[in-house]
Amino acid sequence: MTPALAARPDTPSPAAPVGPEPKHTTRPSRVIGVGTAVTEHSYTQGDLLDLFDITDPRVRSIFLNSAIERRHLTLPPRDSDGTFVRETQKDLLAKHTRLALDMGARAVRTCLDDAGLDLADIDYLCCVTTTGFLTPGLSALLIKDMGISPGTSRVDVVGMGCNAGLNALNATAAWSMAHPGQVAVLLCAEACSAAYVMDATLRTSVVNSLFGDGAAAIALRADPPDAAGPAPDALPDGAGAQAGPRLLGFASHLITDAIGAMRYDWDDSQHKFSFYLDPDIPYVVGAHAERVVDRLLDGAGLRRSDIAHWLVHSGGKKVIDAVRVNLGLTRHDLRHTTEVLRDYGNLSSGSFLFSYERLLQEGRARAGDYGVLMTMGPGSTIETALVQW
Structure with missing residues (x-):
């Protein structure tokens, strides 16, 4: 594979307006809770x-030079x-x-507690x-087991891989805006212990040195246009940061020349299935990160220097x-990306929420701060989102 792949023109994806929302329109979805x-x-x-x-020694070197100190895993039983x-x-x-249901239920409950909600408040999952x-x-x-x-x-x-958390967040935010006042919950549950091939090859050692088990949930709600109280942009500086950021827009890039760079093979x-990196x-x-990030920011009239917080997938x-x-x-x-990698390894689709x-x-997030969320995965794909507190 050649790192410098040929550039192709992109068609910009529309982003939600960054400034005050027009009257009589739904406000952007806002994050109201998170749990892991x-x-x-x-x-x-x-x-x-x-x-x-x-x-x-080659396999040991891959493990010990991964910048990962500890991972949560569920190992096979012993004879x-x-x-x-x-x-x-x-x-x-x-x-x-078993693991996805257990972790998923705990992450959802923690997310709801963070938002001051309960199971009866979930309108979309x-x-x-x-x-x-x-x-x-x-x-x-989960609906059956959790009640x-x-x-x-x-x-x-x-099956979308490590980038899927932002693909799903895009769809969940769209549902939230179409149903103002209702609660949408996104859950990423990855039992990476259930996706390993245990052998001594270098191919599997790369995968086996990297991934860990984890789940993360996030709750969204969009206020209707006539909701009581000022719009977030009307709040004084420093106020309202704890309410969570608004989702302003998304941008995606599929690197078609690297379509097979991350995949499951039989x-x-x-x-059994074996993952390849x-x-x-x-x-x-x-090499492609600049293109999609700059397109995301151009749609909002921003530069990279305007971004206070970068939350990137802990891919390795x-x-x-x-x-x-x-x-x-x-x-x-x-720092948060590298800390999550250090403490948990690559958690696939939910890493960026950790x-x-x-x-x-x-x-450290303050009202008015901008943030960029970024995930990468099979396709090969880079997904991004722009948020503002």
Whole structure:
């Protein structure tokens, strides 16, 4: 794969207006709550090398130079002699269902608590996952298991990969704006422990060194035009930051020349799916990051220097570095991204929401601040969103 891929003209995607909303129109969707959850057990990279008795110096180097200190994983059961049992694809699908339902329910409840809501307030549920296929989908199973109203509108986004959280956020925000006053919840639930092939090849070692289990949920609501109180733009400086940011617009870019750089293949020798990552993908993503980010900002009349907060998918050390260099960002700009990678690994579609939660906990977002959300994944795809507190 050649990192410098040929440029093609893009057709700008319309972004929601950044200034005061016109009268008699719905205000943009606003984030009103966030929650995350992980699985029970976590391991250092050294723990995993020892547990699986990995001695190949090349594989050990991949694990130990990943900028990941610890990940949450659900390892296979052990047999009587202490060795890990080989999980079939059927076993992995059952694990995916169990972990996604458990983590997903906890993330949704935490999100609702953060928003001051309960299960009865959910009007729309969008569930994202790539680590297993379910029919009926995760949304239906969660509605049944959690006791959410069976009249709740729902959609499942399956198989889009690490970028899918922003694809789904775009659709969820659109539903929210079309139903002002109602609550929309987006859940990203990724049981990456259910998507591993355990062998000693370099191909699988890259994947096995990177991903972790995690789920993240975010709640949105759009106020109707006649809602009581001033519009967010009318608030004095510093007021209203804790209400959460408005979603102003989205921009996407599909790198068609790298369509196979991240993919699931069927492994005949293992009788299960195996994920593939092209070693050049960090450089390919980095080379295209400027184009989609600048298109996102141009639509709002902004420059990169106007952005106070950057929340980027924790795709891996090389991916983060490539994005940082190509966008001219500092390590401080991407501190939450690198911290999430360090503490959890790559959490696939929900990674950027773990970074968003950390930004809120830091308490540095102020009313009027702009932020850019960015995810990358199979396609190869870069997704972005512009938000304002």
